[in-house]
Amino acid sequence: MKRFVIFILPTAVLGLTVGVPIIWGDHPIKFDHKRPTEVHWAGAANEQGRVWGFGKDAPPENTGPKVARPWAKGSPEWGVQVYWLDDPADPESFVQGKADRIVKYVVGLNANALSVSFPFYTVGSKSNAVAARPTTPSPDRLAILLDTAHRAGLRTTVRPILDEESLKPANNGWRGNIAPGDREAWFASYSAFLAPYLKSAQEHDATEFTIGTEFNSLEGDPHWAPLVEQAKKAFHGEVVYDANWDNWSKGAVPVPTASTGVDAYFPARSAGDDASPADLAASWNTWLDKRGKGPQPTTKLTEVGIPAQKGAYKTPGDFYTKRELNEAVQATWFTAVCQVAQERKLAGVYFWSLYFGIDPTLPTNQDTPRMDFAGRPASEQAIRGCFAQTYAVPEVAAG
Numbered sequence: 001m002k003r004f005v006i007f008i009l010p011t012a013v014l015g016l017t018v019g020v021p022i023i024w025g026d027h028p029i030k031f032d033h034k035r036p037t038e039v040h041w042a043g044a045a046n047e048q049g050r051v052w053g054f055g056k057d058a059p060p061e062n063t064g065p066k067v068a069r070p071w072a073k074g075s076p077e078w079g080v081q082v083y084w085l086d087d088p089a090d091p092e093s094f095v096q097g098k099a100d101r102i103v104k105y106v107v108g109l110n111a112n113a114l115s116v117s118f119p120f121y122t123v124g125s126k127s128n129a130v131a132a133r134p135t136t137p138s139p140d141r142l143a144i145l146l147d148t149a150h151r152a153g154l155r156t157t158v159r160p161i162l163d164e165e166s167l168k169p170a171n172n173g174w175r176g177n178i179a180p181g182d183r184e185a186w187f188a189s190y191s192a193f194l195a196p197y198l199k200s201a202q203e204h205d206a207t208e209f210t211i212g213t214e215f216n217s218l219e220g221d222p223h224w225a226p227l228v229e230q231a232k233k234a235f236h237g238e239v240v241y242d243a244n245w246d247n248w249s250k251g252a253v254p255v256p257t258a259s260t261g262v263d264a265y266f267p268a269r270s271a272g273d274d275a276s277p278a279d280l281a282a283s284w285n286t287w288l289d290k291r292g293k294g295p296q297p298t299t300k301l302t303e304v305g306i307p308a309q310k311g312a313y314k315t316p317g318d319f320y321t322k323r324e325l326n327e328a329v330q331a332t333w334f335t336a337v338c339q340v341a342q343e344r345k346l347a348g349v350y351f352w353s354l355y356f357g358i359d360p361t362l363p364t365n366q367d368t369p370r371m372d373f374a375g376r377p378a379s380e381q382a383i384r385g386c387f388a389q390t391y392a393v394p395e396v397a398a399g
Contacts, residue, residue, distance in 0.1 A: 065104050067153035071112040074395065075343065077155060077348025078387040079113030080106045081303055084145070084356040086137040087120070095141050098356060099148040102108070105360045107152050109380065110387035114149045114159035115210075115302070115350055116142065120193055125167045125178045128185040130193050132150055139188050145356075146204040159210040160194065168210040176216035176244055187223035191230060198234040210302075211257060214244040220254040228256050240297035242302045249290040249293030259347075261302030265335075267319030273310050280313065280336035281343075288344060295345040297394040306333045307370035308379065319371060331378035338386030345394055353385055 071077055082102055090098075106114050118137050122130045132138075137145075142158065149156045164176040180186035194211070201209050211231055212218075243257040248262040268275075268283035288296060305328045306316040309323045309331035316333070334351065341349050353371060354360060359376035375381040 020248055028292050064100060064148070064152055065107040067107055067112050068110070069154045069156040069390070070114060074393055075112075076346065076393055077113045077300060077350070078111050079155070079157075079348060079350035079351045080109065080111050080312065080354050081305075081352045081384075082106070082114055082116050082145075082354050082356050083097070084116055084118045084137050084142075085135050087357065088134040092141070093143065095144050095233075096148070099145040099238055101359065102145070102153050102356055103148045103154065104140070106149075106154065106354070106375070109383050111154065111383075112387070113155040113157070113207075113348065113350070114381055115159050115208075116356075117159040117161050117353075118142070119163035121163050121166065122178070123166050126181050127178075128180045128182045129189040130162065130186070132193065139196045142197065143200050143204045146201070146206055150205050155208075156206045157208040157210060157240075158206050159213065160197060161213050166273060169204045174214075175325070176214045176247075178215070178217055183218070183221060183223060187221075191227055193232065194227075194231065198231055201237065202235045206235075206237055208238045208240050210242055210261075211239050212255065213242045214263060216244055216247050219243070219247060219356060224255050237316075239369055246285075249287065253292070259298060259300070261300040262305035263303045265303070267303070267317075268313040271313035271325060273313070275313060275332065277332055277336040277339055280333060281339045283313075284337060284340040285344070288340070295394055297345050297396055299344070299348055300347040301337065301341070301349045303352040304337050304349055304372050305373075306330050308373075308376055309370050312325055312370075324372065325366065325370070327376050327378055330373060330376065334373075334379055334382035334386065337391070338382070340385075342389060342391050345391060347375075347393055348370075 002293050035231065069075075091260050101328065103114070119133075132236040146158070162178070164173055164175055167173045167175070167178070186222065199208060209231065211228060212224075218224075228239055229324055238258050240259050240261060241253065241257040242263055243253045243255075245262055245264050245266045247253060248260070253260045264287075265304070266283075266287045268280060271280055271283055288299065291299065306312050307318065307323075308327045310326045310329065311323055312318070312326075312329050315321070325391050333396060335351060340346070351373060354374055355372070358372075360372065362375060364375040368375065373383065
């Protein structure tokens with residue numbers, strides 16, 4: 001799915017808007033939040049009325065909610081994708097406060113899993129190097145969220161994502177179209193970037209580490225095998241890969257990881273805004289059937305998101321065409337995918353997205369990014385009701 005990124009993150013005294021060209025298509029992730037420039041003290045609100053500081057003191061680390069029904073083998077992963085664009089000016093007490101707030105909200109949705117997605121960067125689609133920037137949370141700051149989630153009983157996934165801000169429009173501005181001139185150099189750079197995050201994931205009890213996300217153009221490259229093996233030496237949990245919905249639907253994805261998730265933004269082109277959950281479930285089943293009929297216990301939907309607006313069923317991955325608000329569209333989509341997950345015995349579902357910096361308990365308005373579900377009562381209820389259910393995920397024979 002084509003993804004151009006606009007991040008907007010308000011500050012106490014100053015807002016900085018960074019724009020990138022818009023490319024139409026079905027390849028999220030895109031964000032609509034302001035970039036950090038200064039410390040965000042409690043009481044400073046953005047244009048949505050959402051508070052971005054936490055306060056002077058974070059709660060003691062031994063307090064907080066607990067997952068009522070923790071994930072266990074044979075049960076579905078009911079998860080939330082938390083996106084973290086760091087504000088390096090935040091002291092660690094603020095990071096802890098934000099982590100406590102987000103984890104409390106996620107547990108309140110009846111989730112048993114949290115995946116933390118965060119950006120790393122490149123310079124142009126043909127670059128041979130990747131790197132962190134100040135908005136990439138450091139391994140130590142990442143550990144704060146992992147520890148907080150772990151204390152609450154949540155299953156955790158560490159998920160670096162290549163930011164698309166600097167990719168050239170000529171290559172459709174999407175991570176799945178990158179074309180490094182020297183792949184050996186690119187994979188060496190990527191491995192060096194991942195190393196401290198794999199170490200942090202291991203030391204702070206993450207369950208999974210996503211070694212790559214939506215790298216369509218690099219899938220099948222022989223450099224994946226040594227990268228995955230090196231990752232396994234540092235991280236003893238499950239090393240996974242998340243494919244884009246288009247490549248995933250064609251068959252097994254050639255990246256040698258233990259499992260492959262799918263970012264599921266396929267278009268339900270025949271669905272109108274008044275489509276029922278049953279109508280949308282039929283669209284989901286038609287798409288899933290491309291990988292086989294019946295139960296799919298190895299299928300994990302690592303991103304399920306859709307804008308809360310009219311016409312979104314036809315282009316669930318279109319982050320930038322802002323149309324008339326319709327929150328029922330998002331809620332019904334979520335209800336349908338939950339129904340399908342239960343019927344098809346999927347390995348799990350992760351809803352997109354929850355931005356790490358916001359206060360998710362505050363209401364939305366017309367300026368709230370359409371992909372946000374926090375503060376939309378019908379969407380929250382759809383997720384909460386979904387995650388209150390369970391089923392047995394069939395065991396898959398090895399080999």
